[in-house]
């Protein structure tokens with residue numbers, strides 16, 4: 508069972524993504540992303556919105572597949588800046604990794 512944290516979007520602001528909750532899941536970013544076959548970045552944004560931190564950490568390596576091309580951010584009708592959400596999630600994963608027993 509996935510654990511959720513309803514305050515995770517607030518936490519993600521500290522990592523550089525202040526507009527995570529602006530996404531209304533139109534799917535435009537996923538349709539234009541080169542990683543379309545993985546439903547990227549929309550799926551990760553959904554995890555971030557509901558605070559599914561365990562899912563984000565389990566699938567954290569996928570975040571590094573983002574090319575940072577910016578196409579998602581350019582086309583988002585809500586100006587939710589999905590490209591920056593992905594970068595913030597990378598920072599969150601690294602922060603969690605550095606705060607754990609891995610180092």
Ligand code: SF4
Pocket residue numbers: 529530531532533534535536537549552579582583584585586587588589
């Ligand atoms: S394009 Fe914007 S509003 Fe639409 S799913 Fe992507 S981040 Fe959400």
Ligand code: SF4
Pocket residue numbers: 536539540541542547548572573574575576577578579580589590593
């Ligand atoms: S910046 Fe990343 S998430 Fe956005 S369209 Fe490019 S590869 Fe996909």
